[in-house]
Structure formats: C-alpha cells, structure tokens
C-alpha cells in the first residue's frame with residue numbers, strides 16, 4: 001500500500017474505488033466514467049462508412065485505464081498540474097492510501113483508493129506544500 005496525491009476536479013464523479021478510472025486529458029467520458037469517446041472516430045464507431053479501425057474502439061467508446069491518475073508526492077502533483085492551468089478553489093486534493101494498478105497516459109501512476117487520508121482544497125494544499 002502506498003500514499004498517493006490526486007487532484008479531484010469538482011465536476012468528476014465522487015471519489016471512490018468504483019469510480020477510479022483515468023481518461024486522457026480533455027476527453028469525453030461515459031456516464032459511469034469507465035469509458036471515453038474514441039478519438040479516432042469521434043465516438044461514432046465508424047470511419048468513412050467502415051467500422052472504426054482503432055483496435056480499442058467498441059462502437060465509438062474505448063476503455064479507460066483502471067485506477068485514478070495520481071502522483072506519489074505533493075511536489076509531483078503540483079509540478080504535474082503546473083503546465084495545465086491552475087485548478088480552481090472548488091477542486092480538491094485527495095491524499096489517499098491505495099494500490100497502483102496501472103500507468104496513465106502521461107506516465108503517472110494510476111491507483112485504486114482503499115482509504116482516504118485527507119481531502120483539502122487546492123489553494124490550501126499549495127500553501128501547505130510551498
């Protein structure tokens with residue numbers, strides 16, 4: 001079991017092991033968050049009248065990576081988000097104990113949470129970490 005740090009956007013489904021799926025940045029998610037629209041065919045499942053050629057595509061949807069995209073330290077999380085635009089005051093950082101199940105689209109760990117240690121809003125997290 002390891003400790004992970006995740007920024008949980010305010011518009012994501014509630015933080016839980018069941019909702020622990022990662023998608024590439026900015027993609028459109030299915031209702032349960034476990035799949036995203038295929039980028040090859042824009043979610044239509046077809047390309048030029050043929051079935052979509054993306055091997056991960058199932059009728060326009062591709063499976064997400066299991067586990068929440070997260071970082072192994074507070075510094076890494078701040079650096080990871082640094083180039084992406086600052087999170088808002090409603091976005092929370094979740095510090096949790098969990099196990100890494102995979103690697104995300106940016107090479108970051110993806111983990112399924114087992115126990116939440118604390119949650120705090122982004123500005124407080126940054127203030128405490130700096």
Ligand SMILES: [Zn+2]
Pocket residue numbers: 038039040041042043044045046052053054057058059060061
């Ligand atoms: Zn497709």
